[in-house]
Amino acid sequence: MRRVGIAATVVLALVLVTPIAITATGAFSRAEWYGQRSEGAGVETTSALFHYVLDLWSGALLRSVQVVVAVVPLALLLGAPAAWAFRRRPFPGSRLLESAALVPLAVPGVALAFSLIQTAGRAPRFALLVAGHLAYTLPLVVKSVTNAVETFDPCLERVARSLGAGPWETARRVTLPLLGPALVLSSLLVFAVSWGEFNVSFLLATPLLQTFPSALYLTYTTNSFPVAAAATLVFLLPVVPALIAIQLLGGEEFHRGLPT
Amino acid sequence: MNNRSASAAQSFTGVLLALPLLLFLTLAVVWPLAHLVAGAFSDTGWTALRQVLAAGRYRTALVNSLALSAAAAVCSVVLAAGPAWVLARERFRGRDLLRMAISLPLTFSGVLVGFLMVVLLGRIGAIPEALAWLTGRRMFAGAAYTVAGLFLAYLYFELPRAVMTLESAFRRFPRELDAAARTLGAGPLERLWRIGLPLAAPALRSTLAVTFSASMGSFGVALILSRRFTVAPLEIYTEMTGFLNDDVAGALALMLALTTLTVDRLLSVEKR
Amino acid sequence: MKVHVEDVSFAYGREPVVSGVSLDLPEGGITVVIGPSGSGKSTLLQLLCGLLHPAQGKILFDDEDVTGVPTERRDVGVVFQSYALFPHLSVRENIAFGLKTGRRRFSMRSSRRRPSRRHLEERVWDAAALLSLERLLDRRPAQLSGGEQQRVALARAVAPRPSLLLLDEPLSALDARLRRAVRTELAALLAKLGTTTFYVTHDQEEAMLLADHLVVLDHGRVVQAGPPLDLYRRPATPFVASFLGEANLVEIEARPAIATPGRVETPFGSLSLPEAKSRGWLLVRPEDFTDDPCGAMATVLDARGMGPHDRVVLQLEGGTELLAHFPPETAPEPGSKVRVGVRQRRPHFLNGGE
DSSP: OOHHHHHHOOOOHHHHHHHHHHHHHHHHOOBBBBBTTTTTTOSSSSHHHHHHHHHHHHHHHHHHHHHHHHHHHHHHHHHHHHHHHHHSSOTTHHHHHHHHHHGGSSHHHHHHHHHHHHTTSSOHHHHHHHHHHHHHHHHHHHHHHHHHHSSSHHHHHHHHHHHTTHHHHIIIIIIIIHHHHHHHHHHHHHHHHHHOOOOHHHOOOOOGGGOHHHHHHHHHSOOOHHHHHHHHHHHHHHHHHHHHHHHHHOOGGGGGOOEE | OOOOHHHHHHHHHHHHHHHHHHHHIIIIIIIIHHHHHHHSSSSHHHEEEEEEEHTHHHHHHHEEEHHHHHHHHHHHHHHHHHHHHHHHHHOTTTTHHHHHHHHHHGGGHHHHHHHHHHHHHHOOOHHHHHHHHHHSSSSSSTTGGSSSHHHHHHHHHHHHHHHHHHHHHHHHOOOHHHHHHHTTOOHHHHHIIIIIIHHHHHHHHHHHHHHHHHHHOHHHHHHHHHHSSHHHHHHHHIIIOOOOOHHHHHHHHHHHHHHHHHHHHHHHHHOO | OOOOEEEEEEEEETEEEEEEEEEEEOOEEEEEEEETTTHHHHHHHHHTTSOOOOSSSEETTTTTTTTTTTTGGGGGGEEEETTTTTTTTTHHHHHHHHHHSHHHHHSSTTOOOOOOOHHHHHHHHHHHTTTTTTTGGTSGGGGGGGHHHHHHHHHHHHHTTSEEEEEEETTTSSSSHHHHHHHHHHHHHHHHOOOOOEESSSSSHHHHHSSSEEEETTTTTTEEEEEEEHHHHSOOOOOHHHHOOOEEEEEEEEOOOOOSSEEETTTTTEEEEEESSSEEEEEGGGEEEEEEEEEEEEEEEEEEOSSEEEEEEEETTTTTTEEEEETOOOOOOOEEEEEEEEEEEEEEEEEEEO
16 A cells, blocks of 8 residues: 555656656757757757857846846735734734735636736836736745744743833844744745746736746747757756755645746 | 723734735735726626627637636546655655655746647657657657647646645644544544545645636646637637737636636635 | 553664563453653553554463454554544544444454444443533534543543553643542543553552552563552662652661561661662651651751641751651751651662662
């Protein structure tokens, strides 16, 4: 029974990893078993291939970096204090607000992107893009921070106050250090989601504002297999370490909001 | 300071801390979605909604989305239950590596999954090529672009999600209950049926909700793989950018969001 | 049913938890196993009910080897420390659980059959009545207090009328006051049931109150087993002496008194200690001291009225500190000197020491 279970798990892992492995070999192989490299004579070697890809999509990469740099701190700033308040300083309507924050998880990205354009179409597109990403990353911050707040004893904050620490000092010396792991976990989750987000980005971004996943779409539909494979690896490069860190910090419970 | 004003002050701090979130959600989620609903009640919106709900391409897309997402959700939960249980309850060397491998696709955007499906089952995909080399006959070439390919792609990104959600639920399962059932004379199947499944039911339902919602919203996979078989997010995109038909796109988006939210709510409701 | 455990050992990985334990549970009696945490007592319980299997040794139920028999076929009832009530089932369904399981079909005891529906309801009702749970039958475990949950766990374990009842620190989750009340009820109930019982605890009073047969476990080994009062009066080792109640262990050289064989010179005069052979400890329980003009001279360091007795700390001339219980309101003033003797026939000598 146990052996069958483990074997089934191994099979599942293999099935999931094999396509990536094939793609990776594609990027590193010089064999032309997936047709011609149509991009010309300059991409004979692997390093030339990656140079070519980075060159081609440098704009999109930069855009993705900009979005991530804006989204991660904003999501923490908007989500974490509110999440703490939901558990420690509840107010009339806080339950409602908390569930409202989780709504985007059950709203298809295309639908939200469409309605955002309809209502705020005149706002700068970069702001819309960030807003779309925030809508899908805030639930993760709210969830992981409320979970963390629930697991530490509220007495600790009261003890700090009784020892003469003011609200700010308590936040800085007790609450924030205790929430530290949850905040790191949230940042990683927000990063992973934002880096791979496609559903909202593709509709919200104007051609000049394309993020890297949209560039992947273009690559998949226009470039040859080695170029597409190399671009895929470039996409995965920052995400895999983040994922490993998430696993180590125990973030399995929050995968609900990761992109599709 | 008396109790009431103390609690009033506490509430006030709470409101202050949650205010940025409240503002953001109002502007970027509630207001746009409300606008989407209101749009359906305008003259043109109403016509578009009826057009979407009438038999035809749009309704087919909605039904396709619903059927495909439901099938992928159910299949992924069924297939994920075993591995999730193994990861949660068994100890063996390499378990963390396995978990890592299984969770890897969680970060892939839909387009990437679509591309992987093309790599496997495209016109010159790895599987048809391998089969041709093995058997001399080329099989399944271009299967990625059929309904089956789309379904497999959905399954590909739902399986890790289902495994991870179920695993964390299974890990909270009290081992002692199983032991208690054994001391009362229950055999393995009896324990699964009378203890395991009833206790896992909430986790199974919420995992169904998670995978279903994710499938309903998935856009990238269909963008890469869909040929004749269309799904709702794809139609919204086409109507919006291709035909600049905002009313139909709006009506479709409304129906898609409503269906997803309803199913999600139904599955997440705690039974007493 | 009588249970015989023969040279049973068990290890988690390389860590031995139970090493070479042999014991007999008398039929219909209550065997209490007591030991500090980590002594292997819960592991022993799990070995008896088959949730763990010994690496070595045999377990016999009525001369039948059950070492390899899985838990579900062993005809046991277990009360877990955390109660392990099924949260999704009502109290009624929890109690009925063991009456409906497949055990009846392939039980080792062929006389047991799956009860009919009416019979089943009767059995549930009987178990509930036994523990005064009649009015809680439709509640869920989450809606019960700790004491009520404990009673449901017990009712669930006894409802199938198992041949062996195992209880793993069943009172440890209750607060002190409740524990004392439940302890007495439990003693009466177990006596009424008359089932062979194996009871794990770390509480000395609980052990003394419940045990017909007491087993002291330390580091996975049986240190001593026997009637509880015997163990209290005649412990085999200083560990048993101080684990069961408060003990004064006065280290002395056993020099036989010349005129009277069997008597030994002690700071408290010459005492009859036929077991004394060499150097060792004289065990004096706090309640065994008497006022004795010929006794040892001691200084009163501290005295405090406890209600039932006065608690007095004494210091002998050599510096040895003693704890003594004096009758209420008879304690001397701190700082004063007293002469104390030891009640005849009570003291016990433990051979050993450096």
